[in-house]
Amino acid sequence: MLKLDCVSAFVCVAEAGSITAAAQRLGLAKSVVSERLAELEQTLGAQLVQRTTRRSTLTENGRIFLARARRLLSDAEDAVAELAQQGSELIGPLRLSAPVSFGALRLAEPLFAFMRQHPRIELSLELDDHFVDPAADGFDAVVRHGPVLDRRLIAHRLASSMRHLVASPDYLAEAGPVACLEDLSVHRAILYSRRGADWRFEGPDGATVIRPRTALRLNNGLMMRSAALAGLGIALLPSFMVHEDLTAGRLVVIDAGAAPQGAELFVAHPLDRATSSKIKALVTHLRAAFGNPSFWEHTTRQQPRG
Incomplete structure (x- = not known):
């Protein structure tokens, strides 16, 4: 049976680049992280990490398993949060990705207000102009400026942006x-x-x-x-x-x-996040903050004629 602490150790090694760095991040002894990684590899019957004296690199099996490992940890965190949730209070991690320009210009203020309303949410936001795959990259949802064509994702319109x-x-x-x-x-x-x-x-x-x-x-x-x-x-x-x-x-x-x-702004998430109360609350909050039509559509100054 997979143990979550072993899966967590593997993900941390993959992200940190070495067992030593992962041990520092986790606040554990290097030997403990190494033992957990070895136990996971034994359980799976596959080598996940190629170890050297200075650096650890993922094997092909490791690269394949990493996305699922992140999802396992995410699902576990969500399950704990749902059990801990009382009444209408939102609790637990919420991992988002957004384009750099939109995130820097328009997300900060409404996100900070959202956090003040729901102080028990643990928000992580990464700004990236590449098309992020939320399921593979460990995000609960992504903000997209433009059409969402991936049928594995559910898209919620936020606002227009001419x-x-x-x-x-x-x-x-x-x-x-x-x-x-x-x-x-x-x-x-x-x-x-x-x-x-x-x-x-x-x-x-x-x-x-x-x-x-x-x-x-x-x-x-x-x-x-x-x-x-x-x-x-x-x-x-x-x-x-x-x-x-x-x-x-x-x-x-x-x-x-x-x-x-023109283009539309969306929040998109994997199919298995369709019931997430945190994502639903975030979409509702952002729609209200941006307005319909969005406030940035109201003023345009034309070039002079003649």
């Missing part, structure tokens, strides 16, 4: 205004390097694709906003990121005669 072509007034004064999509070809573009370089627009005849001239490629939306504020070119950015800049006039929305394709 995308805008934006630039600084100084850049447009120097480079000239944009009256139509064709005008974009002579402007400098600040592009997101994790996606294709195309800009897509909705029109009466369907989608139109523009391949702008690249001035700068960045893998972070906040850096793209900073580049636009610095007058380096035009960027296609979500409204949640530029709301205050548009209100203050530091950036303006470029009307090229067609609307950029």
